[in-house]
Amino acid sequence: xxxxxxxxxxxRRALLQGMLGGAATYALWPIRPLxxxxxAGHRFVACFLDGGWDVLLAGDPRDPAGSYEGIDLGLxxxxxxxxxxxxxxxxxxxxxWGPTMRALQPHADLATFFRGINMNTVSHExxxxxxxxxxxxxxxxxxxxxxxxxxxAVHDNGTLLPNAAISIPSYNRAFDNRFSAIRMNDPREIRxxxxxxxxxLPEGVEDLLHKALEDAYSCVSPAYSGRLPEDELHISxxxxxxxxxxxxxxxxxFNAETAEMDEIRALYPLDNGSGRATATAAQLLLTDxxxxxxxxxxxxYDTHGVEWANDQPQRLVExxxxxxxxxxxxxxxxxxFERTTVLVYSExxxxxxxxxxxxxxxxFADTMMVFGSTLKKGVFGASNEQDLGxxxxxxxxxxxxxxxxxxxxxxxxxxxxxxxxxxxxxxREDPLTAWIEKxxxx
Amino acid sequence: MxxxxxxxxxxxxxxxxxxxxxxxxxxxxxxxxxxxxxxxEEVPETKRIRRLTxxxxxxxxxxxxxxQWDDEEQFAATLGRPDFAEVTAExxxxxxxxxxxxxxxxxxxxxxxxxxxxxxxxxxxxxxLRKINDVDQLDxxxxxxxxxxRYLALRFLxxxxxxxxxxxxxxxxxxxxxxxTDVDDARLxxxxxxxxAVCTGLALHxxxxxx
Numbered sequence: 001x002x003x004x005x006x007x008x009x010x011x012r013r014a015l016l017q018g019m020l021g022g023a024a025t026y027a028l029w030p031i032r033p034l035x036x037x038x039x040a041g042h043r044f045v046a047c048f049l050d051g052g053w054d055v056l057l058a059g060d061p062r063d064p065a066g067s068y069e070g071i072d073l074g075l076x077x078x079x080x081x082x083x084x085x086x087x088x089x090x091x092x093x094x095x096x097w098g099p100t101m102r103a104l105q106p107h108a109d110l111a112t113f114f115r116g117i118n119m120n121t122v123s124h125e126x127x128x129x130x131x132x133x134x135x136x137x138x139x140x141x142x143x144x145x146x147x148x149x150x151x152x153a154v155h156d157n158g159t160l161l162p163n164a165a166i167s168i169p170s171y172n173r174a175f176d177n178r179f180s181a182i183r184m185n186d187p188r189e190i191r192x193x194x195x196x197x198x199x200x201l202p203e204g205v206e207d208l209l210h211k212a213l214e215d216a217y218s219c220v221s222p223a224y225s226g227r228l229p230e231d232e233l234h235i236s237x238x239x240x241x242x243x244x245x246x247x248x249x250x251x252x253x254f255n256a257e258t259a260e261m262d263e264i265r266a267l268y269p270l271d272n273g274s275g276r277a278t279a280t281a282a283q284l285l286l287t288d289x290x291x292x293x294x295x296x297x298x299x300x301y302d303t304h305g306v307e308w309a310n311d312q313p314q315r316l317v318e319x320x321x322x323x324x325x326x327x328x329x330x331x332x333x334x335x336x337f338e339r340t341t342v343l344v345y346s347e348x349x350x351x352x353x354x355x356x357x358x359x360x361x362x363x364f365a366d367t368m369m370v371f372g373s374t375l376k377k378g379v380f381g382a383s384n385e386q387d388l389g390x391x392x393x394x395x396x397x398x399x400x401x402x403x404x405x406x407x408x409x410x411x412x413x414x415x416x417x418x419x420x421x422x423x424x425x426x427x428r429e430d431p432l433t434a435w436i437e438k439x440x441x442x
Numbered sequence: 443m444x445x446x447x448x449x450x451x452x453x454x455x456x457x458x459x460x461x462x463x464x465x466x467x468x469x470x471x472x473x474x475x476x477x478x479x480x481x482x483e484e485v486p487e488t489k490r491i492r493r494l495t496x497x498x499x500x501x502x503x504x505x506x507x508x509x510q511w512d513d514e515e516q517f518a519a520t521l522g523r524p525d526f527a528e529v530t531a532e533x534x535x536x537x538x539x540x541x542x543x544x545x546x547x548x549x550x551x552x553x554x555x556x557x558x559x560x561x562x563x564x565x566x567x568x569x570x571l572r573k574i575n576d577v578d579q580l581d582x583x584x585x586x587x588x589x590x591x592r593y594l595a596l597r598f599l600x601x602x603x604x605x606x607x608x609x610x611x612x613x614x615x616x617x618x619x620x621x622x623t624d625v626d627d628a629r630l631x632x633x634x635x636x637x638x639a640v641c642t643g644l645a646l647h648x649x650x651x652x653x
Contacts, residue, residue, distance in 0.1 A: 125527065141530065161538060169529040182539045185519040192517070193539050198546035199553055201635050201642075208620055209639040212613035218491065218648040219601070226485035229493070229536060229648040236541035243538070 037338070039421030039440035043285045043330070044151035046294040046343045047278065047323050048132070048168055051301030052124065052362055053346040054312050058098040058320075059367035060115045060349070060383055061085035070387025071352040074360075077309035091378025100316035103324030104369075110327075110337050112375040112435070114368045114412045116383040118390045119348040122362035124302070127347035131366075132294075133171060134413025134427055144426060146170045146181070147343065147413060148294035153179045154422045154442060155291040160239045160246075161194075164284050166277055166295040174426070177232070181294065187273075187280035194240075194289070195249040213237065248287045254279060267325045274298045274322035282329045285340075297322055301346065308359035312350075327371060341372035341420060352388040365390055368412050374419035376435045381407045396434040491652045493534040496521035499544065503645060506598050508558070508569040509551035517543050536651075544646060552641035556634060570594065570641050580633035583624035591615060591640070598644035614640045 056062060056073065064073055064083055075083050085096040088108045095113070097105065104111070121127050125140035135144030152163035153175040163170065163181040170181035184190055192198075200206055217230045243249075254261055254270050264283075269275035277295045284290040298319040303312045323344060334340045345368045350360035365383045380398035384391055394401035395411075405411070414424035414431040421440035424431045494502060496518045504510050519525065521543055522533020533540075552570070559568040560577045571577050573590035584590075588606035591614050595601040603611055618636050622629045644650060 177535060180535045180537060182537050183520050183522075183533065184539075185517070189517070189520060192546075193520075193542050197542075197549065199549035201549070201639055202632075204621065205617070205632070205635045205639045208617045208636075209643050212617055212639075212643045213646055215613050216643070216647050218652060219599075220491065221648075224485070224491060226490055229491055229652045232536035233541060233646075233648060233651070236536055236538045237545075239538045240542050240545075 037438065037440050039154045039442050040157040041339060042151075042155040042291070042420065042440055043334075043340045044148065044155060044292040044343075044420070045281050045285065045326070045330075045341075046146075046148050046151075046292075046345070047281075047297045047319075047326075048294065049301055049316075049319050049344070049346040050128075050168075050296050050299035051303075051346070052127075052348045052350055053301050053316060054303075054308070054360060055115075055349040055365070055367045055383075056098065056352065056388070057082060057100050057313050058316055059101070059113055059369055060365075060388070061096050061098040062385070063096060068352075068386050070384075070389070072354045074309065074354050077354070077358065078313065079310075082313040091376060093378055095379050098316070100313050101320050103317070103321040104327070107324065107327045107331075107371055109377070110371040110373070112370045112372075112377055113379045114370075114381050114407065115379055116381040116391055116393065117366045117368060117407050117409060117412060119364045119366045120408065122348060122364055124347060124362075129171075130409055131345055131347045132169070134409045134417075136410075142169075142171045143173070144171065145173050145175060146294060147416070148181060148292040149175055149179055150417055150422050151341075151420060152181075152290075152292035154417075154420055154440075157291070159289055159291050160243055161284070161290045162292065164190075164281075164290045164293045166280060166293065168294055168296040170294060177227070178235070187276045187295070190252050190280055190284070191249050194243045194252070196244060210237070243289075248289060251283055251287050252280060264329070267329055269318070269321055269325070272318055272322070274318050275325065278322040278326035279329075282326045285330065286333070301350075303350070304355065304357060304359040304361055306358035308350075308354075312360075337371065337373045341370065341374060341416075343416065344369040344371070349388070363388065368409075370416060374436065374438050374440065375415070376437045380432065380435055395430070395432055398432075398435070493536055493540070493652055495532040495534065496523040499547075499651070502650065503547060503551050506645060506650070507551040507555040507641065509554045511547040511551055513543075513547070544651065545642075548642045548645035549638070552638045552645060556638050556641060560634070570637060579630055580637065582618040582622060582629050582633050582636050587615070587618060594640065594644055598641075599647060599649045601649070614643065617643065 062068055062071060062073060064075055082099045085098050087094050088097045088105060090108055090111055119127050119130060121130065126137055129137035129140055129142035132146050133142050133144035134147060137143055148165060148170060149163055149172045156162040161182050163179050165181035165183045166187050167185060170183060172180040182193065201209065214234065218228065221228050221230065250256060251260065254264055264279055268279040270279060274297045277297050281293040281295045284293050298315055300315050301312060327342060330340050349363040349366045351363045355361055365388050381393050382391055382400055383389060390406060391400045392402055392404040393399065393407050394404045408429065410427040410429040411432055414427035414429050415435060418424040418431040419436045419439055421442040500511065500514045520539055524530050524532055555570045559571040560580065562568050565572055571590065573586045573593050574584050575586055576584065591611045592603045595603050595611060601610055617639050
């Protein structure tokens, strides 16, 4: 029996497909930059809920019809309106959303959730630094850059305040000074920062003062090789001047009788801090003042006692209504979020069991939510159905897999940053590439 | 030619043509931020010029002008004061926020200091106008202007100017005299604002805000 050489079976169709693929690559390559989406000009908002949210009422709920050996849903303590999660279609699958999240339901088409994230700590300070940066802190001291700083450095295309932080710390270890956040203790401070000079002198005298400051230099400058303070002050004064010339401060006066403010008042719950924070964040982006904004939407989630049953769900509703309003607002000019990404997160979750005081303590299995167009829609990961514990997950499907990975903030941030056109290497974990739908070009 | 050879030839053509196309394409040039006039910090941390912390700035302004800014507590965190709960490091960036709020603070304290000085007869008790003869008719061409500027340079910046012609005094003299003459009646109406501007400029000088 003669030996027959085995060649792979290749049909004429396969050959033609190969040739057509090559020809298409050849034809489209010159316009590749036009097809790719540039990261510059992309907008980013990070919304932080301070104190540790109850994911069973929000991003990782359980069906109250089920029984769970390690979870007490607290149904006997909660008001009826907070007892039932509701089904939402995400990426073609049905998922449960917590009863406090109804305000986000209209934006489910943009949502990617990461469930069962191991925060590896139940200390507020450590977990905050960890969640803001996606890198394990040294004690409570942040070691990485805030995600807002990273986004600003990647997305900025010449904005006057590339990175803004409202009522929240911001870290910049690796990027140029101009990407350090302008910090506000309260969202209302934005009007002081970009508004008219307080106690300004007559115009001619102000001009003379400005000229004198332009000529001023530090006594050590001639012998100093670092950043000169007069240069940095000059850049900041120049930006202030341009901000004042643009006269955008009126667009942050939410009491003004203008059509734009009428729309904002109708959209946002401005009678609370959550609404003011998210409205200010949206306006910073819509006025092109900033490329990235990080805001503490609300605090008060650290409900260890009997107040949990009432305060936790109501405060979640307040925050999600404000975030929902912001998503609606930002979708006005970017309906599919082709150039917008919103991250919603808290430092950790709360225990699945009710403690002796009628509240919930700190728990490490957290959830993060992303609304945008760069990630695959749906839910990556899961916590243990029975006890809200951590599970090993398949990095491709995101489903439980004993041989898989333990999901950590590093994975989520590396994935998000790579999709936004940034460098994921500082996170020292492989991005979940199967969940990146498109990568912006840096 | 077998089908396999045909396929191989087709794929080779595709790969070669793709490589040629890549070689011919040109990426768009990277965006250059026109504000990027300062490069990355290269001086070791311990040798860097450092901005005053929020509390150092408040204290310095108080010492220099004798006046306290009304909004210190409101804006302390924005100016970089840590809360030692979440933020443990002093904010020291020369940010837009710092430049704006430092300007507001300097104008308010300087205005109060100059106005208060105008009501004090004893020159040694004055803070800003210590060497000026007549504070009722505040004349930018007062014969002791240069002596007062040398006093203020020492007070605010630690600069001991022994000569009235010291070029470090020139910007402040320009603020006082520019567009006026010593016989111009307008000089008396503008005197107060111009001294406030001199004080404000000294409080916003890089040597006042850094160490």
